Amino acid sequence: MGEIWGLFGSKLASLLFMWAMIQRYFPHQLQNLIYKFSEKLANLFYPYVEIKFFEYTGEYMKTNEAFSAIENYLTSLSSNQAKKLKCEFVKQSLLLKMDEQEEVYDEFEGIKLTWGLRKLIRNTKSVSFYPAEDKRYYLLTFHCRYRGVVTKSYLNHVLEQGKAIGLRKRQRKLYTNCTSYGDCDNKGRWSHVIFEHPASFETLAMDPHKKKEIIDDLTTFSKAKEYYARIGKPWKRGYLLYGPPGTGKSTLVAAIANFLRYDIYDIELTAVQTNAELRKLLIGITSKSVVVIEDIDCSLELTGQRETNLDSGKGEEQNNMVTSVKEQVESVAAGNFKGNRSSKVTLSGLLNFIDGIWSASSGERLIIFTTNYVEKLDQALIRRGRMDMHVELSYCGFEGFKMLAKNYLSVESHYLFDAICGLLEETNITPADVAENLMPKVACEDVETSLKRLIQVLRSSKEEARLKAKKEEENTGTNESNGQDSLEDKKEKDAKYKELVKEH
Numbered sequence: 001m002g003e004i005w006g007l008f009g010s011k012l013a014s015l016l017f018m019w020a021m022i023q024r025y026f027p028h029q030l031q032n033l034i035y036k037f038s039e040k041l042a043n044l045f046y047p048y049v050e051i052k053f054f055e056y057t058g059e060y061m062k063t064n065e066a067f068s069a070i071e072n073y074l075t076s077l078s079s080n081q082a083k084k085l086k087c088e089f090v091k092q093s094l095l096l097k098m099d100e101q102e103e104v105y106d107e108f109e110g111i112k113l114t115w116g117l118r119k120l121i122r123n124t125k126s127v128s129f130y131p132a133e134d135k136r137y138y139l140l141t142f143h144c145r146y147r148g149v150v151t152k153s154y155l156n157h158v159l160e161q162g163k164a165i166g167l168r169k170r171q172r173k174l175y176t177n178c179t180s181y182g183d184c185d186n187k188g189r190w191s192h193v194i195f196e197h198p199a200s201f202e203t204l205a206m207d208p209h210k211k212k213e214i215i216d217d218l219t220t221f222s223k224a225k226e227y228y229a230r231i232g233k234p235w236k237r238g239y240l241l242y243g244p245p246g247t248g249k250s251t252l253v254a255a256i257a258n259f260l261r262y263d264i265y266d267i268e269l270t271a272v273q274t275n276a277e278l279r280k281l282l283i284g285i286t287s288k289s290v291v292v293i294e295d296i297d298c299s300l301e302l303t304g305q306r307e308t309n310l311d312s313g314k315g316e317e318q319n320n321m322v323t324s325v326k327e328q329v330e331s332v333a334a335g336n337f338k339g340n341r342s343s344k345v346t347l348s349g350l351l352n353f354i355d356g357i358w359s360a361s362s363g364e365r366l367i368i369f370t371t372n373y374v375e376k377l378d379q380a381l382i383r384r385g386r387m388d389m390h391v392e393l394s395y396c397g398f399e400g401f402k403m404l405a406k407n408y409l410s411v412e413s414h415y416l417f418d419a420i421c422g423l424l425e426e427t428n429i430t431p432a433d434v435a436e437n438l439m440p441k442v443a444c445e446d447v448e449t450s451l452k453r454l455i456q457v458l459r460s461s462k463e464e465a466r467l468k469a470k471k472e473e474e475n476t477g478t479n480e481s482n483g484q485d486s487l488e489d490k491k492e493k494d495a496k497y498k499e500l501v502k503e504h
């Protein structure tokens with residue numbers, strides 16, 4: 001045995017020696033010939049071409065649309081051929097997908113092709129700031145003789161078919177930058193659940209003219225791809241929804257997403273540490289999406305930050321990172337490192353997120369801010385062009401009430417409606433409160449009971465408002481008399497001053 005190994009070793013050594021001699025003494029042309037020959041020899045033994053399609057691509061790990069299209073295309077092949085499958089429940093039916101390390105076979109114009117799902121496991125020993133990630137990819141293998149047909153025709157066929165299947169079975173998603181455990185430690189990555197909110201414009205209590213205006217605006221936007229390209233603007237639009245709590249801002253966001261059939265990306269800004277992380281999130285957003293930042297006034301200390309940060313110029317982002325690393329090092333040194341989660345996203349970072357150069361990376365996108373206090377927001381953030389539509393969601397009017405009564409009680413008219421109409425004009429009550437009072441409190445509660453309860457609530461709210469106004473009036477009166485006192489004081493002081501001047 002030892003002799004055989006010895007012989008093999010000496011043959012290998014002489015081959016390596018020959019190769020070194022060839023490299024050193026043979027002319028360049030001859031070397032090329034030898035390379036080509038060895039390539040042909042390798043092709044004889046393994047004449048296949050392999051193409052990888054990764055799930056995420058680029059430094060920012062953007063979702064690769066080709067991967068999703070291939071996944072859709074392979075579903076029927078997988079359910080027929082693969083032995084290990086993964087099952088998902090999509091639109092009330094089961095969807096079977098091939099598991100990792102499985103292979104399926106396809107045929108196109110007489111060419112046989114193999115698809116496999118693989119996983120690239122990152123070497124966890126390497127030092128990295130990012131958590132170890134496993135990269136999934138589809139591997140397509142075919143004979144090198146069909147390279148032309150496969151790259152020109154077959155792949156187009158797969159992508160087109162896959163996209164069409166995707167549109168048919170499209171389940172919209174609700175993405176968040178917080179993990180499902182709520183620890184918001186997802187650093188620039190999105191996680192998602194299936195978006196199933198039932199809100200629609202039909203059930204939304206709102207002034208009908210305003211509602212029509214929004215629907216028209218959205219319809220125009222969704223059909224305006226060429227228009228935006230012609231005027232040289234990225235295909236996106238900003239909405240600012242403002243109004244008191246419970247007036248339907250979040251409900252309107254869901255209704256808009258349902259109307260356009262877009263995904264929702266719900267950003268928790270306080271969980272984003274730096275502008276760079278915000279940009280990473282932005283790159284991960286696909287087209288046909290609604291990006292929403294709820295309660296923007298509470299999300300960050302944004303007012304006036306742009307000016308401060310503009311002073312520090314371009315180095316702002318680097319400063320953020322440096323500070324963050326510095327703070328972490330100091331914390332580690334102090335023995336109390338828990339990870340720095342305080343957000344350093346600035347107003348300029350947010351403005352760049354909305355309409356910087358990076359924001360045009362994938363079109364057909366709506367950006368929505370909601371707030372209870374529009375007056376608190378920096379004008380730069382909400383100016384037209386950034387937030388193109390400003391929609392005020394206000395207290396419930398009679399039209400809104402009729403819509404809620406139709407939804408909750410299935411009635412379109414009732415003898416108590418007139419009384420309610422009068423009371424709604426004199427009171428501020430949110431649609432959320434109206435809806436709550438219209439909900440049956442016991443099984444089989446009749447319409448009249450629900451409406452009478454609402455009337456009761458409206459009357460008490462009117463009385464409360466009256467008492468509050470009276471109190472305020474009294475307070476103002478007291479203040480005014482205080483003001484007069486001080487005026488008299490002033491007159492007295494003036495007189496004393498004049499006397500003093502005379503004396504002198």
Ligand SMILES: Nc1ncnc2c1ncn2[C@@H]1O[C@H](COP(=O)(O)OP(=O)(O)OP(=O)(O)O)[C@@H](O)[C@H]1O
Pocket residue numbers: 203204205206243244245246247248249250251252371372393431432433435
């Ligand atoms: N305009 C409306 N039409 C229909 N239902 C509404 C409307 N406004 C509120 N509601 C009802 O009240 C509930 C609360 O509404 P929503 O969460 O949309 O209010 P909001 O304006 O987002 O409040 P907040 O400012 O506190 O976030 C909803 O679940 C919905 O049932």
Ligand SMILES: [Mg+2]
Pocket residue numbers: 249250251294370
């Ligand atoms: Mg809300």
